[in-house]
Amino acid sequence: MGRSTHLFLLGLLASASPFVSAQSYGSLSPASPGFSVGSGSGSGSGSSSGSSGSSVAASSSQSTIDLAAIGLHTLAKANGLLFFGTATDTNLFNDTAYMQIVNDRNMFGILVPENSQKWQPTEPTQNDFQFANPDRVHSVATANQQMLRCHTLTWFQQLPTFVTTTAWTRATLTAAIQAHIANVVGHFRGACYSWDVVNEALNDNGTFRNSVFFETLGTDFLPISFLAAAQADPNARLYYNDFNIEFDNNKTAAALSIVKLVRAAGGRVDGVGFQGHMTTGQTPSRAAMSAVFRKFTALNLEVAITELDVRQTSLPPTPAQEAQQATDYVSMVGGCLDVEGCVGVVTWEYTDRYSWIPSTFPGTGAACLFDENLVPKPAYTAVASVLAAKATGVPASATIAGIGAGLTGFVASSSSSSSSVANSNNNNGQNVGSTVSSGSNTKANIPAAEFIGNFGGSPGLIPASSVSATSTTNTGSGSSSATGSSSIGNSNGGNSNTGDSNGGGSYGY
Ligand SMILES: *[C@@H]1O[C@H](CO)[C@@H](O)[C@H](O)[C@H]1NC(C)=O
Ligand SMILES: *[C@@H]1O[C@H](CO)[C@@H](O)[C@H](O)[C@H]1NC(C)=O
Ligand SMILES: *[C@@H]1O[C@H](CO)[C@@H](O)[C@H](O)[C@H]1NC(C)=O
Numbered sequence: 001m002g003r004s005t006h007l008f009l010l011g012l013l014a015s016a017s018p019f020v021s022a023q024s025y026g027s028l029s030p031a032s033p034g035f036s037v038g039s040g041s042g043s044g045s046g047s048s049s050g051s052s053g054s055s056v057a058a059s060s061s062q063s064t065i066d067l068a069a070i071g072l073h074t075l076a077k078a079n080g081l082l083f084f085g086t087a088t089d090t091n092l093f094n095d096t097a098y099m100q101i102v103n104d105r106n107m108f109g110i111l112v113p114e115n116s117q118k119w120q121p122t123e124p125t126q127n128d129f130q131f132a133n134p135d136r137v138h139s140v141a142t143a144n145q146q147m148l149r150c151h152t153l154t155w156f157q158q159l160p161t162f163v164t165t166t167a168w169t170r171a172t173l174t175a176a177i178q179a180h181i182a183n184v185v186g187h188f189r190g191a192c193y194s195w196d197v198v199n200e201a202l203n204d205n206g207t208f209r210n211s212v213f214f215e216t217l218g219t220d221f222l223p224i225s226f227l228a229a230a231q232a233d234p235n236a237r238l239y240y241n242d243f244n245i246e247f248d249n250n251k252t253a254a255a256l257s258i259v260k261l262v263r264a265a266g267g268r269v270d271g272v273g274f275q276g277h278m279t280t281g282q283t284p285s286r287a288a289m290s291a292v293f294r295k296f297t298a299l300n301l302e303v304a305i306t307e308l309d310v311r312q313t314s315l316p317p318t319p320a321q322e323a324q325q326a327t328d329y330v331s332m333v334g335g336c337l338d339v340e341g342c343v344g345v346v347t348w349e350y351t352d353r354y355s356w357i358p359s360t361f362p363g364t365g366a367a368c369l370f371d372e373n374l375v376p377k378p379a380y381t382a383v384a385s386v387l388a389a390k391a392t393g394v395p396a397s398a399t400i401a402g403i404g405a406g407l408t409g410f411v412a413s414s415s416s417s418s419s420s421v422a423n424s425n426n427n428n429g430q431n432v433g434s435t436v437s438s439g440s441n442t443k444a445n446i447p448a449a450e451f452i453g454n455f456g457g458s459p460g461l462i463p464a465s466s467v468s469a470t471s472t473t474n475t476g477s478g479s480s481s482a483t484g485s486s487s488i489g490n491s492n493g494g495n496s497n498t499g500d501s502n503g504g505g506s507y508g509y
Helices: 007-016 072-078 096-102 132-144 161-165 170-187 212-232 250-264 286-297 319-337 378-392 403-416 448-453
Strands: 083-088 110-113 147-155 194-199 237-242 271-274 277-279 302-311 342-347
Touching: 072 083, 072 342, 072 378, 083 147, 110 132, 110 342, 132 147, 147 170, 147 212, 170 212, 194 212, 212 237, 212 250, 237 250, 237 302, 250 286, 271 286, 286 302, 286 319, 302 319, 319 342, 319 378
Parallel strands: 083 110, 083 342, 110 147, 147 194, 194 237, 237 271, 271 302, 277 302, 302 342
Antiparallel strands: none
C-alpha cells in the first residue's frame, strides 16, 4: 500500500482535469444532499438520470467546502488510507436518520457487520447456513459503493450450541471449522476486503484463551482457520483481530507470535486488527501507538484499527472528559496515519445510540464519535481535523472552524432533500460506472472531482496551494472503465488509486 500525502488529491485532480474545469465543479458541491457547505445548508435537488456512469444534479452554487464536513472516509482517503468506516447491522436498518450517515460514503467507506456474520447467526445448527442478514449488509455496502470488512470466523464467543456442546475429537472439530469457513467465506467470496479469521485467541496476559478450539486443537486451530480462509477466498485480506494489544505488552508480543506461528504452518496472514476498544485517559499516545503498529508492519503485515471506541468511565462526561476523549481518538487515528501499512480505521458504531459499551461495561459509555442524537462530538471534530491537517499541511486547528454548523446542517437537512448523486468512483481504482440513486434521497456522496474543485483557500478549507498536480499517480493495477455518459461520470477513474497493493479491485467493494 502506498502512502503519500497528497497522492490522492493529486490523482483526483489529474484524473478530473480532462473532463471538467475546477470552476464548473464549483456549482456541484451541494448536490450531495444534506452536506452543509460553508455556512449554508445543503439544498440539492434534481434527479439522477444515469443508468450507468454517474450523474449529478445540483441547484446551488457554493464555491467552498467545509473541509471537516466532507466526511471521515474522504479525509482518510486524502491521506492514502483505504478507509474510514463503521460497524453496523440489519437490526438498525429501520432507523432512517442513523442510516443516512451509514449510507454516506464520504463519511464511511467501509462497513462491518457488527454481529450477523459471526458463527452463531451464520451456522446456527451444523451445516445449516444462514446469510440473509449479512447479505443485507453487503447489499447496503454495494449500493453505497462501500467496502466490506468481514467479521468473524473462529472466535470463542457468539458460538452456536452445537460448537460448544459437541464432544469433539481433533478430526471432527477440524472438519467443522473447515466446513464453516469454506461455506461462509465462500459465500462472500470477492465481497470482503478482509476477513477477521481468528478473533481474540489470547488472554490479556498473553497466554492462549481456553476456548473449545484451543482445548481441542491447541494452537493448531489458528493455521487450520487461516488455511481454510485462504482457500475459500484467495483475495480477501486475512486478519488476526484482538483487543488490548495496543499497549505493547505481553499480549502484543503474543499476537506477533500468532502471526509467526500461522506462517510457519504454511498459512497466510495479511493483517492484524487492533480493535481499539479504549478508555478515556488510558489510551497510548500517538507516538506509542505508531510504535506498536510498526512492530507489526515490520513483519510485512498491514494493520488497521478495526473496532474503535473510547469509553468514558463516568457519565455524563464533562467537557474536560470530552476533550480527553478527543485527544485519545486522535492518538489512535494519528498513530495509524503515521505508519505506512496502517490501512484504515473502523469505529464500532459511530453513535452512542447503538454502542455496545453501556450494556457490556455498566456505568461507562459515551464512547462514540457521535452522540445519541447523531450530533458529532468534539472527538469527531478532532479526528476530522487531524485527518485534514495531515492531508493538506494546514494546522489541525484551522479546520475546526465551522464544523458545528456544517454538521448540524448535514444532519438536519438530509431528510428534506430529494436529490440524488451517483458517484462513479469506488475508491478502489475502478470506475464502476453505476448509479446509486434510489428512493427519495440517496446519500451525501460528493464526487471526488467536486472535492478538488471546491478548495477555496479560506481558513478551514484545503488551500489551493496544497493541490498541485503534475502527473497522474496511479500505480495500482486498477483500470478505469466507466461506461457512464453524463458530464462527470468518468471523472475519477483509476488515477485515484494511490498504489496500494490491493489496487485494481481485487475485492468487490
Ligand atoms: C426498529 O425495529 C426494532 C425492532 O423491531 C424496534 O425495536 C426499534 O424501535 C425500531 N427503530 C426505529 C427507529 O423504528
Ligand atoms: C509477561 O511475560 C513475562 C514472561 O515472558 C512474565 O515474566 C511477566 O510476568 C508477564 N507480565 C504480565 C503482566 O503478565
Ligand atoms: C493468564 O490469564 C488467564 C486468564 O485470566 C489465567 O487463567 C492464567 O492463569 C494466567 N496465566 C498467567 C501465567 O498469569
